[in-house]
Amino acid sequence: MASEILDxxxxxxVKPENLVYRRPSTLVDTEMHYCPGxxxxxxxxxxxxxxxxxxxxNEIIGVAPVGCxxxxxxxMDIDMQQxxxxxxxxxxxxxxxxxxxxxxxxxxxxxxxAAIGGNETLHAAxxxxxxxxxxxxxxxxxxxxxxxxxxxIEGMVTTTSPYxxxxxxxxxxxxxxxxxxxxxxxxYVTRQSVHTVQNxxxxxxxxxxxxxxxxxxxxxxxxxxxxxxxSNWKMxxxxxxxxxxxxxxxxxxxxxxxxxxxxx
Amino acid sequence: MGxxxxxxxxxxxxxxxxxxxxDAYFGYPITPQxxxxxxxxxxxxxxxxxxxxxxxxxxxxxxxxxxxxxxGKKAMTTSxxxxxxxxxxxxxxxxxxxxxxxxxxxxxxxxxxxxxxxxQGDYFQATKGGGHGDYRxxxxxxxxxxxxxxxxxxxxxxxFKYRNPVMILADGALGQMMExxxxxxxxxxxxxxxxxxxxxxxxNGERRIITSLxxxxxxxxxxxxxxxxxxxxxxxxxxRYQTKNLEDAEYVFTAFGLVSRIALKAMDLGRQKGYxxxxxxxxxxxxxxxxxFAEIAPKVKGILDIEMxxxxxxxxxxxxxxxxxxxxxxxxxxxxxxxxxxxLENFEKMFIKGE
Numbered sequence: 001m002a003s004e005i006l007d008x009x010x011x012x013x014v015k016p017e018n019l020v021y022r023r024p025s026t027l028v029d030t031e032m033h034y035c036p037g038x039x040x041x042x043x044x045x046x047x048x049x050x051x052x053x054x055x056x057x058n059e060i061i062g063v064a065p066v067g068c069x070x071x072x073x074x075x076m077d078i079d080m081q082q083x084x085x086x087x088x089x090x091x092x093x094x095x096x097x098x099x100x101x102x103x104x105x106x107x108x109x110x111x112x113x114a115a116i117g118g119n120e121t122l123h124a125a126x127x128x129x130x131x132x133x134x135x136x137x138x139x140x141x142x143x144x145x146x147x148x149x150x151x152x153i154e155g156m157v158t159t160t161s162p163y164x165x166x167x168x169x170x171x172x173x174x175x176x177x178x179x180x181x182x183x184x185x186x187x188y189v190t191r192q193s194v195h196t197v198q199n200x201x202x203x204x205x206x207x208x209x210x211x212x213x214x215x216x217x218x219x220x221x222x223x224x225x226x227x228x229x230x231s232n233w234k235m236x237x238x239x240x241x242x243x244x245x246x247x248x249x250x251x252x253x254x255x256x257x258x259x260x261x262x263x264x
Numbered sequence: 265m266g267x268x269x270x271x272x273x274x275x276x277x278x279x280x281x282x283x284x285x286x287d288a289y290f291g292y293p294i295t296p297q298x299x300x301x302x303x304x305x306x307x308x309x310x311x312x313x314x315x316x317x318x319x320x321x322x323x324x325x326x327x328x329x330x331x332x333x334x335x336g337k338k339a340m341t342t343s344x345x346x347x348x349x350x351x352x353x354x355x356x357x358x359x360x361x362x363x364x365x366x367x368x369x370x371x372x373x374x375x376x377x378x379x380x381x382x383x384q385g386d387y388f389q390a391t392k393g394g395g396h397g398d399y400r401x402x403x404x405x406x407x408x409x410x411x412x413x414x415x416x417x418x419x420x421x422x423x424f425k426y427r428n429p430v431m432i433l434a435d436g437a438l439g440q441m442m443e444x445x446x447x448x449x450x451x452x453x454x455x456x457x458x459x460x461x462x463x464x465x466x467x468n469g470e471r472r473i474i475t476s477l478x479x480x481x482x483x484x485x486x487x488x489x490x491x492x493x494x495x496x497x498x499x500x501x502x503x504r505y506q507t508k509n510l511e512d513a514e515y516v517f518t519a520f521g522l523v524s525r526i527a528l529k530a531m532d533l534g535r536q537k538g539y540x541x542x543x544x545x546x547x548x549x550x551x552x553x554x555x556x557f558a559e560i561a562p563k564v565k566g567i568l569d570i571e572m573x574x575x576x577x578x579x580x581x582x583x584x585x586x587x588x589x590x591x592x593x594x595x596x597x598x599x600x601x602x603x604x605x606x607x608l609e610n611f612e613k614m615f616i617k618g619e
Contacts, residue, residue: 057465058464058465058466058467059464060464061335061462061463061464063331064475070477071477073471073473073475077465077471078464078465078471079462079463079464079465079471079472079473080462080471080472080473080474081330081331081334081361081462081473081474081475082361082473082474082475082476082477083327083330083331083357084327084330084353084354084357087323087324087327087330087354090319090323090324090325090327090328090330090331091327091328091330091331091334092331093317093324093328093331094288094290094327094328094329094330094331094332094333094334094335094339095331095332095334095335095462096331097288097315097317097328097332098287098288098315098331098332098335098337098339099335099463099464102463102464119320119321119323119324120320120323120324120327122320123319123320123324
């Protein structure tokens, strides 16, 4: 069979040496339940690429939260535990203290990590627990369909701030990364996004760096991903990515907040 | 005979945990049981390498247990009533995810912040679930310092047999009082692999998932039915109790934990006065020893249930006897411990003077 456009046989194209993109072997071959355009699937994929590239599929244990990513264990082909709402960092503490030589991470949304689980996250960070927290911040509650999150920005409309977040009565959006960065137990805090190809690559690099720091035993690492929620923001995927760029990122600036000091 | 020591109940429990080869203790201080975490902080890690961590809260502690138990490790915690309330969410998840663990509730007077004195007001919470959903803890009720120590290994054996949380339900007095205790031998910490434990995906096997989430109702019902089968098996295989003087008994005193010792003394006082009183002490509060009550009920004039609460175990006694005999209750609350004399006096008021 010949391709009409390229005038070259398909068989000559589908060859291992020509492969430029594939599902990582660490990601389960199944349909995801995430909404079209949602950042979760991208973060799942790049993190599983990191796990594959580092060759640690048999050495890593993950903790899934409550929220949209509660089903992370259906997609990540690794051993996982599903934690009570907000308790992922306590569960991860139990795992890491039992298996200090294994890689451990939590994957949590903004409500799970910063609202109901604020205490568990803060104290795990302060103890310098040597694991990675992947923090998905889309400024809204996804699974319960669109309520205000601790990270919802001022004026943002949600189902529980229908006239926009009024910081005088509803409190201010919480920058959890900046909050914990000064703690001595915290090794690495960075804020990334996955709304452009360039940002996806940077986010992947940050995730890899965090696992390397864990291997070195440097302490608590938080990789925040500022991302979208097209369904609950009631936007198309493209509109939602523009909102990430134009509205969220100016409030949640991307980049490293804390990096480990290089030992000399 | 093993090493014999004079110890507080809390210390005996902590020492027994080290000797049982427990892998981890996660806890948060609360009176009247802070000696447990203090003792372990001092002794455990240097002797067996056991992990001892003071959590940020009881909520943190029970979820650390979840994580550690999910790795197939022997993990335990202890607390007292208000702290145990905070653990109920975690216990519901642990029971649903079918993870083994041990906890001890050194019951104090409630409700609310209550008092730090001994009470048994957490019987319902311990035996009927406590958190949300249909689940049970296997509950052991020690009545002396020896059993505070002995029930640690027994508790873990049962927790791993059923992959279910086991609770030692004691009270502030059992935790604080000193008695002679024969300590069990030091067992090594096992490094056992379990097919369900998340220790890193096996190279030639399926990934392990520990979860209590099953969105499909049919699947969740299946999980519930599995749990119920397990509880049924516990009811068939794990019932434990102790009796005295049932052979000629016309009346029965029943109580658990500390109060069962006071009731025993009250029985002796009553027998000196010529009342034929027997004694039943449930050791497993769940599964409850229904059969011994059902069998004795038609043979006696009545059962007096004595507790340090407003009447909780008495409901299980009534369900067990199915109306076949008269069941009365006497209790003290708020941290007050009844005396043998007052138990006997109330027995006479209820059962003798009316005759």
